[in-house]
Amino acid sequence: MSRALLAIALIFVAAGLARAQSPEPPAIVKTRCAACHGERGESAGEDFPRLAAQHEAYLAKQLADFKAGRREGIMQRMVRGVAEGDLEAAARYYSAQSVPAPAPKSELHDVGRFVFLRGNPWAKIPACKACHGESAHGSAQLPRLATQNAAYLERQIREFTQRKRTNDNEVMHSIAERLTALEARAVAEYLATLP
Numbered sequence: 001m002s003r004a005l006l007a008i009a010l011i012f013v014a015a016g017l018a019r020a021q022s023p024e025p026p027a028i029v030k031t032r033c034a035a036c037h038g039e040r041g042e043s044a045g046e047d048f049p050r051l052a053a054q055h056e057a058y059l060a061k062q063l064a065d066f067k068a069g070r071r072e073g074i075m076q077r078m079v080r081g082v083a084e085g086d087l088e089a090a091a092r093y094y095s096a097q098s099v100p101a102p103a104p105k106s107e108l109h110d111v112g113r114f115v116f117l118r119g120n121p122w123a124k125i126p127a128c129k130a131c132h133g134e135s136a137h138g139s140a141q142l143p144r145l146a147t148q149n150a151a152y153l154e155r156q157i158r159e160f161t162q163r164k165r166t167n168d169n170e171v172m173h174s175i176a177e178r179l180t181a182l183e184a185r186a187v188a189e190y191l192a193t194l195p
């Protein structure tokens with residue numbers, strides 16, 4: 001291949017990649033979700049979970065649980081009257097996005113790393129990485145925690161402890177209730193900074 005042809009081919013490949021990485025958000029995302037979760041799933045504030053790069057199956061399950069009332073909260077109102085297909089499109093779109101992680105904020109970050117990788121053997125808390133994966137990227141059944149907003153993570157841990165979040169199995173309840181407030185804050189701060 002001549003130099004010129006190669007250059008043209010590369011431009012086409014690059015353009016294709018750029019398109020693949022940033023498709024237009026589906027209409028439902030723009031009109032019903034972006035105000036809180038952002039157009040790319042980056043979220044509009046600490047209390048709203050970042051949906052970018054979250055597993056599609058996990059997002060779809062949470063949306064179905066909100067719709068059926070199995071998981072309670074503000075989201076129940078947000079999915080009311082939204083067609084099944086639109087929710088699927090939003091889950092598919094957000095799961096394909098990615099957003100950068102912020103830099104560590106305080107020395108709690110190191111405490112959080114310890115809790116995530118080792119748990120707290122003195123309080124019989126298992127390592128979070130045992131289920132959520134070494135890089136906190138999760139799996140289809142398990143949520144990704146990396147890059148998630150710290151305030152949101154901390155609140156979920158509290159809600160598991162208070163049995164307010166009851167749509168899933170018991171496993172997170174028994175783990176969350178053994179974390180001290182400091183450990184919960186620390187592990188949340190650590191997770192927020194993981195790419």
Ligand code: HEC
Binds near residue numbers: 033049087091
């Ligand atoms: C008014 C703000 C707001 C809007 C609009 C909104 N959400 Fe949410 N969403 C939240 C909050 C807050 C939570 C965290 C759960 C809670 O606090 O009860 C959440 C949680 C979620 C979760 C669970 C995430 C997790 O990690 O478990 C999904 C999935 C979700 N929203 C998808 C959507 C989709 C799709 C739309 C559009 C149809 C939407 N949301 C519109 C505020 C909003």
Ligand code: HEC
Binds near residue numbers: 144
């Ligand atoms: C035995 C497996 C297991 C271990 C160990 C575990 N988790 Fe989980 N975690 C889950 C499952 C499964 C879910 C999905 C929700 C559910 O089923 O209750 C979850 C959900 C979560 C969520 C909610 C995420 C979201 O997007 O709303 C947070 C936060 C969380 N875990 C934090 C932790 C932390 C912090 C640790 C370590 C102290 C930990 N987990 C250890 C299995 C585990």
